[in-house]
Amino acid sequence: MQIRLTGLTAAAIGAGSLFPAAAGAQTLNLSIDIPRLRVAEYHKPYVAVWLEKQSATPHTLSVWYDVDKRGGEGTKWLRDIRQWWRTSGRGMTFPADGVSGATRAPGTQKLQLVAGRGAMPRLTPGEYTLVVEAAREVGGREMVRIPFSWNGKAASGTRAGSTELGTVTFTLKR
Template sequence: MQFRLTGLTAAAIGAGSLFPATAVAQTLDLSVDIPKLSVAEYHRPYVAVWLEKEGVAPRTIAVWYAVNKAKGEGTKWLRDVRQWWRASGRTMSFPADGISGATRAPGPQKLRLVAGRGGMPALTPGNYTLVVEAAREVGGREVVRLPFAWNGSVASGSAKGASELGAVSFNLKR
């Protein structure tokens, strides 16, 4: 499954925002590999993706959870994605438009996010960290952190998880 969000509306981010808008659209291509685990009881992981910048509140850009459970039951387990929950999840309302999505099956999962749409903010130059966290019922949890410097033009990074996450990579361009 691939989400495609297109366009840029600087006004959607708003003046005085924590991540001020820029004149040109920024596109983040993200790949998150969810490994196939050979375990007796497998549940798809809940996954949260967010951006951190020193001195600025973290910004959630994607959350995958059991969105279709009756009466919003899937949201009660979001707190198990602990670092994200503490950073920004507990202040959100769900489903979050442009951010929420269903859990994903094992394999490579790709997202394309465009600044000003959904949860993807327009970034100003500086040092950031893209964080991906996964937590699985009757399983473990894992966090992969990808620090990068955004110069306003291009940035990329990759890392590999050890258990709940496989390869995580991104390309950010203007």
């Protein structure tokens, strides 16, 4: 787990008013395959994970980028995760507690988010889309969208990317 979860501050950011609090510890388990690419120059992709709900402000869950670059220089290329940047990122300040994380290597990357902690809001029942977008330096960019209904109990979904992302799978339970 490379995501920094720093308790209260993060919870303040995470608990958006657009996702009103509901009882129960909802847990999102997310698995993202980052493909191993045979290219001359490889850089681990910048990845953003966010939730969309109809007529609600999109909510960023996690962003992987060069967090440790001097002088916050890693933020310069966040705009290349272009749909996320337009949808949510450009209104945020970086590093963002509970959201910012280092880039991850090719392979299956796991992420567990618990509602009310870090960037994970408590979800009210409704129609959602989980979105994962990856942009790679000197490489391509791809977005995978997984729509789902949240009934308050359980939801899951899988979609596969074709270039910059492999299979993205999630389960959401309370």
